Amino acid sequence: MKRNLYLLLSLVILASIVLAACGGVAPATQPPTDIEPAGTEEPVGTEPAATSGIAIISFVQQPTTLNPLYANQWFSTITTQFWLKGLWSFDSDNNPIPEIAAEIPTTENGGLSEDGKTLTINLRDDVTWSDGEPVTANDFVFTYEMYMAESNVVATRYPYEDYVASVEATDDHTLVVNFTEPFAAWLTSIFQYGVLPEHVLRPVFEADGTLDTAAWNTAPTVGVGPFVFTEWETDSHMIFEANPNWINPPRLEQIFIRMADDAAQEVAILAGDTDIGTFLDWSQADTINNSGVAKFVIQPAGYDEGWYLNFDPETTHPAMLDANVRKAIVLATDREKITQDLLGGQTVPPATFWDSTPPYGDPDLKPYPYDPEEAKRLLDEAGWVDSNEDGTRDKDGRELVLRYIASQRQLRKDVQAVVQQMWAQVGIGAELVNYGDDFFNGYADGGPMATGNFDIAQWSDAPNFPDPDRSDYWSCSEVAGADNPDGANWQDYCNPDLDVLFGQQATETDPEARKQLYYQIGKIMYDEVVWVGLWKDPDLWSISNRLQGVKLSGATPFWNAHEWTISE
Amino acid sequence: MVNYIIRRLAQAIPQLFLISLILFMLMQAFGDPIASLGVRTPPRPADRERLRRQLGLDQPVYVQYLVWLAGNDWMKIDMDGDGVAETPGKRLGVLRGDFGNSLVSKRPVLELITERLPNTLLLMVTVELVVIIFSLIIGVYSAVRKYSLFDNLVTGLSFVGYSMPIFLIALLLMYLFSINFKEWGLPYLPTVGMFDPEVGRTPGQIALHMILPVLSLSIISIAGYSRYVRSSMLEILDLDYIRTARAKGLREMRVVMRHALRNATLPFITLIGLDIPFLLAGAVVTESIFAWPGTGRLFIEHTAQSDFPVLMGILMMTAIAVVIFQLLTDIAYSYLDPRIRIE
Numbered sequence: 060m061k062r063n064l065y066l067l068l069s070l071v072i073l074a075s076i077v078l079a080a081c082g083g084v085a086p087a088t089q090p091p092t093d094i095e096p097a098g099t100e101e102p103v104g105t106e107p108a109a110t111s112g113i114a115i116i117s118f119v120q121q122p123t124t125l126n127p128l129y130a131n132q133w134f135s136t137i138t139t140q141f142w143l144k145g146l147w148s149f150d151s152d153n154n155p156i157p158e159i160a161a162e163i164p165t166t167e168n169g170g171l172s173e174d175g176k177t178l179t180i181n182l183r184d185d186v187t188w189s190d191g192e193p194v195t196a197n198d199f200v201f202t203y204e205m206y207m208a209e210s211n212v213v214a215t216r217y218p219y220e221d222y223v224a225s226v227e228a229t230d231d232h233t234l235v236v237n238f239t240e241p242f243a244a245w246l247t248s249i250f251q252y253g254v255l256p257e258h259v260l261r262p263v264f265e266a267d268g269t270l271d272t273a274a275w276n277t278a279p280t281v282g283v284g285p286f287v288f289t290e291w292e293t294d295s296h297m298i299f300e301a302n303p304n305w306i307n308p309p310r311l312e313q314i315f316i317r318m319a320d321d322a323a324q325e326v327a328i329l330a331g332d333t334d335i336g337t338f339l340d341w342s343q344a345d346t347i348n349n350s351g352v353a354k355f356v357i358q359p360a361g362y363d364e365g366w367y368l369n370f371d372p373e374t375t376h377p378a379m380l381d382a383n384v385r386k387a388i389v390l391a392t393d394r395e396k397i398t399q400d401l402l403g404g405q406t407v408p409p410a411t412f413w414d415s416t417p418p419y420g421d422p423d424l425k426p427y428p429y430d431p432e433e434a435k436r437l438l439d440e441a442g443w444v445d446s447n448e449d450g451t452r453d454k455d456g457r458e459l460v461l462r463y464i465a466s467q468r469q470l471r472k473d474v475q476a477v478v479q480q481m482w483a484q485v486g487i488g489a490e491l492v493n494y495g496d497d498f499f500n501g502y503a504d505g506g507p508m509a510t511g512n513f514d515i516a517q518w519s520d521a522p523n524f525p526d527p528d529r530s531d532y533w534s535c536s537e538v539a540g541a542d543n544p545d546g547a548n549w550q551d552y553c554n555p556d557l558d559v560l561f562g563q564q565a566t567e568t569d570p571e572a573r574k575q576l577y578y579q580i581g582k583i584m585y586d587e588v589v590w591v592g593l594w595k596d597p598d599l600w601s602i603s604n605r606l607q608g609v610k611l612s613g614a615t616p617f618w619n620a621h622e623w624t625i626s627e
Numbered sequence: 628m629v630n631y632i633i634r635r636l637a638q639a640i641p642q643l644f645l646i647s648l649i650l651f652m653l654m655q656a657f658g659d660p661i662a663s664l665g666v667r668t669p670p671r672p673a674d675r676e677r678l679r680r681q682l683g684l685d686q687p688v689y690v691q692y693l694v695w696l697a698g699n700d701w702m703k704i705d706m707d708g709d710g711v712a713e714t715p716g717k718r719l720g721v722l723r724g725d726f727g728n729s730l731v732s733k734r735p736v737l738e739l740i741t742e743r744l745p746n747t748l749l750l751m752v753t754v755e756l757v758v759i760i761f762s763l764i765i766g767v768y769s770a771v772r773k774y775s776l777f778d779n780l781v782t783g784l785s786f787v788g789y790s791m792p793i794f795l796i797a798l799l800l801m802y803l804f805s806i807n808f809k810e811w812g813l814p815y816l817p818t819v820g821m822f823d824p825e826v827g828r829t830p831g832q833i834a835l836h837m838i839l840p841v842l843s844l845s846i847i848s849i850a851g852y853s854r855y856v857r858s859s860m861l862e863i864l865d866l867d868y869i870r871t872a873r874a875k876g877l878r879e880m881r882v883v884m885r886h887a888l889r890n891a892t893l894p895f896i897t898l899i900g901l902d903i904p905f906l907l908a909g910a911v912v913t914e915s916i917f918a919w920p921g922t923g924r925l926f927i928e929h930t931a932q933s934d935f936p937v938l939m940g941i942l943m944m945t946a947i948a949v950v951i952f953q954l955l956t957d958i959a960y961s962y963l964d965p966r967i968r969i970e
Contacts, residue, residue, distance in 0.1 A: 295920035319918035496658030545672035
């Protein structure tokens with residue numbers, strides 16, 4: 060008995076020694092701490108207002124790069140609002156707010172020429188890079204050159220490749236952009252994600268022949284914004300410190316971005332360890348609102364979940380070519396019920412592609428109601444009846460079974476299953492197919508949509524928000540095929556009337572006239588049932604109660620970061 | 628012995644080639660790296676085609692494999708899309724130590740991996756130590772006190788622990804020790820990350836942030852391994868030489884710790900030898916749930932983006948580690964067990 064006691068005792072001692080040793084392991088194998096503790100520093104006496112507080116933001120995806128040239132992912136682009144401002148940002152109501160530009164160019168102030176082909180932008184003369192060098196028009200010219208350089212593997216050349224003829228600096232603070240034709244979408248696309256510091260990056264480009272591998276891409280120590288980049292440890296965190304020299308000095312001392320996956324993010328929000336949560340899900344709304352430490356915030360960003368239909372007579376189901384059948388499909392789908400049952404009833408179906416991009420959605424158009432009786436009548440009228448009594452309508456020996464495709468996302472699979480049941484009520488069959496990454500592949504890569512291997516495809520998309528242009532999805536010149544593998548119109552929809560309107564809006568630089576054109580476009584697409592909205596798909600955020608003054612926006616979410624404060 | 632090591636290493640080379648070839652082929656099934664490059668909308672077809680060309684993804688698979696293996700500094704590539712290869716390549720290839728650059732971040736793969744490795748090792752080595760110690764203690768004690776209350780309790784608990792998925796354990800621990808404890812006004816543990824930004828990256832902070840992930844990862848392994856130790860201990864304790872030792876009048880403590888335990892741990896060493904290379908690969912689920920910046924998360928993030936240079940880098944690193952640690956285990960075995968001799 061005594062021996063056993065000894066055994067137990069020695070085991071306990073052994074365990075505690077090892078535990079102590081384990082405690083010692085932590086600092087020993089820890090990577091060298093090249094990072095200063097981010098604790099409160101001496102209050103800065105000379106500054107007009109002392110900064111204080113750290114805002115903690117969680118990102119559920121890691122930014123791939125910080126250089127806007129290579130930003131191929133939303134989290135990379137939204138980060139620039141902290142440290143790399145562009146000409147202007149957009150506020151919560153989508154109004155442009157000048158940043159480096161002295162004012163927003165208009166035809167009235169002479170910034171936009173009468174023919175809409177030349178944009179003259181006056182830059183503020185008091186803006187400096189965080190290292191003290193002045194920001195000049197030459198930085199913008201350099202940025203344009205870098206977008207177009209063949210040796211740079213940039214994310215996109217839109218709009219410079221297709222619409223911009225040249226970018227010039229007529230003097231240090233005057234930037235002139237010449238378009239190949241009047242270009243209505245300039246406000247949301249010209250230097251939207253910031254400007255590159257020529258004095259830092261030109262030498263790198265000349266030495267390496269490319270900016271692809273520049274250290275600045277992941278450690279941009281020189282920027283222009285309310286905060287300055289200080290460190291980024293991939294998959295862990297990113298830190299931006301206050302930049303007191305920015306034209307709108309920030310009130311927070313630091314922005315701390317923590318990389319955390321969905322499950323980690325939710326726990327951190329509920330524990331009060333995260334001030335801003337990103338990319339949330341509708342199902343998290345109640346949990347967060349009831350937590351007492353944070354609130355759930357809905358911010359429209361132009362996105363709508365919707366159906367894209369196949370109009371190519373060679374590949375689509377013949378029924379899809381009949382507008383009345385398309386309408387019957389919509390009438391047979393209870394979209395209200397889908398949003399109620401699967402999305403917590405917090406969103407509604409849009410009538411047009413532009414309902415989430417104010418002011419371009421026509422408020423007079425209402426989503427088609429759920430009316431299965433009318434759907435049956437329309438299908439009967441169109442000749443689709445169940446002649447062989449197998450439960451599915453048919454015509455000329457062809458069953459009315461539609462190939463309904465989507466990505467692998469669980470929510471979409473659920474919606475597909477629910478819709479299949481609803482359609483069965485009126486005798487429409489559905490073949491449900493889900494794709495992986497190849498869903499969006501182009502024609503050359505055999506993508507299911509590009510090659511027409513679908514009748515109805517579902518995904519969430521937006522125009523170049525807050526600009527409404529998305530005409531490439533439905534214009535005749537973009538129809539994808541063997542002769543045009545780069546075409547963006549995978550639906551193969553071609554309507555000459557719509558094409559004329561798309562052409563007009565692209566060059567219409569008067570906002571009111573452009574809005575009217577979009578009302579007409581929306582009406583045609585609504586009547587012809589060219590696109591079917593399932594639900595408005597805004598950005599879903601959470602903001603902690605201790606973080607004050609946050610006004611998110613759809614296009615540039617962190618546009619007012621300099622006004623944020625922390626209250627304990 | 629030296630001959631044996633050389634022979635084993637020579638065998639490993641064709642093995643690694645074959646592994647790399649098979650993995651590279653499997654990567655092709657992962658999906659299209661370009662498809663996941665869109666901001667939130669699919670990339671424009673014109674950009675898609677340009678990116679494919681500039682990244683070399685328009686080349687046949689065997690060319691891509693060759694470039695990955697041997698680099699492309701001996702050939703020219705077409706960057707501007709006019710069909711004429713004009714730009715000299717810059718990559719050296721794996722054989723010359725260049726694992727290429729990530730397709731999404733353009734950063735060197737080796738840099739990405741070596742950056743995470745310390746974090747992963749810190750977490751995983753701690754876990755492995757905790758697991759070894761506790762499974763030995765629990766296993767030995769259960770074996771010595773067979774069918775006692777402690778043994779039955781531990782047996783029951785280890786079945787519960789072993790059958791719980793790790794994400795459930797992790798989330799339960801986080802909700803209990805972080806959210807609920809905070810609500811109840813008790814001292815609570817931090818949820819995610821490696822340190823609290825208000826305090827900074829101090830050893831104390833890191834240790835505090837390690838408690839929950841280490842606990843979650845250890846529970847399942849301890850549950851499994853302690854059963855293993857228990858059964859091999861039970862086997863040994865019934866053998867004749869243990870009875871002889873007892874008959875000699877040795878103290879029970881000495882019999883168990885010296886005579887029985889040393890032999891019972893031999894199979895356990897094989898198990899740990901197999902475990903070690905996978906410590907490098909990190910813990911995918913746990914690292915994700917606790918936002919721990921390790922190689923497991925690196926792997927899962929880049930899987931979602933079909934970033935095959937990074938995936939190949941991590942997989943090859945693991946493959947090489949498996950080969951090396953297998954060899955080390957075999958050598959260690961021959962020292963520990965006099966019955967085994969390496970020719």
